[in-house]
Amino acid sequence: MSCAPQAIPWLNLAQGEEILSRHVELRGARSGNAYAGAFSVVKLTAFDRDLRDALVHGSVGIGVLLRESGLETYREILAVGVEPNTTGEARELRVYRTYRITRAKQPVILIRESFPWHLYGEVPV
16 A cells, blocks of 8 residues: 555556555566466455455455456456557567546546567568
8 A cells, every 4th residue: 555646547546645656567476477467456445354354464366356256347448559569578469458447436546557569460560
């Protein structure tokens, strides 16, 4: 847990509000290949203590936690695109999507996922 270093308008989040930020990478167990990466920001004050604690401990993914909690949520795509990979040694294109999860019409989680382009076909010229 930490405090937001700046306001995040897509979450109606003010600078200094309590957040949880997580970065995960999905890698093949045998190949070691990176298949997806995700960065998320969670507005912790939007959840009750038990769910907040489960999110902070991170033993299960956000989607699984929300599904198992029975909370009604909605996902809204905010941006989709292609960008160069700026981390690691590989200089390849990545497909990304940014979306937010809302609960009771209030934005509570912002997620940006990215995937190596080569997993989906030829690189555009």
